[in-house]
Amino acid sequence: MSPPNDDDDNKEGGESLEMMFKNVDVPNWKNQISWRSIVRSTILSVVFTFIVMKLNLTTFVIPSLNVAAGLMGFAILK
Known part of the structure; x- marks a missing residue:
């Protein structure tokens, strides 16, 4: 099975996201x-x-923000 590419969207009649915003200024x-x-x-x-x-005071380690984001995401889903 071949990986999908940008040409697959155009064959089905849909435009890729990049082409939809090609002429739009940022x-x-x-x-x-x-x-x-x-x-x-x-x-x-x-x-x-x-x-x-909280993590710093309980584990005495300064975590990176991806640990904090993971904990927040877990708390929200739980």
């Missing part, structure tokens, strides 16, 4: 920042800070 970085993104990033930073502090 907005300026100032236009990409919204109040919603600021609030969400602040909430996530507070949550990650508490997770990392």
Whole structure:
């Protein structure tokens, strides 16, 4: 079985995601920042800070953020 490639989407009549946005300009970085993104990033930073502090105080090891993100994802799914 051969791996899928970009030509498979075009054969079925669908466009690839890259081709759909080929002629669309990327907005300026100032236009990409919204109040919603600021609030969400602040909430996530507070949550990650508490997770990392808890791990640091219980195991005496400073974990990387992927450990904190994994624990948060596990807690949300649980």
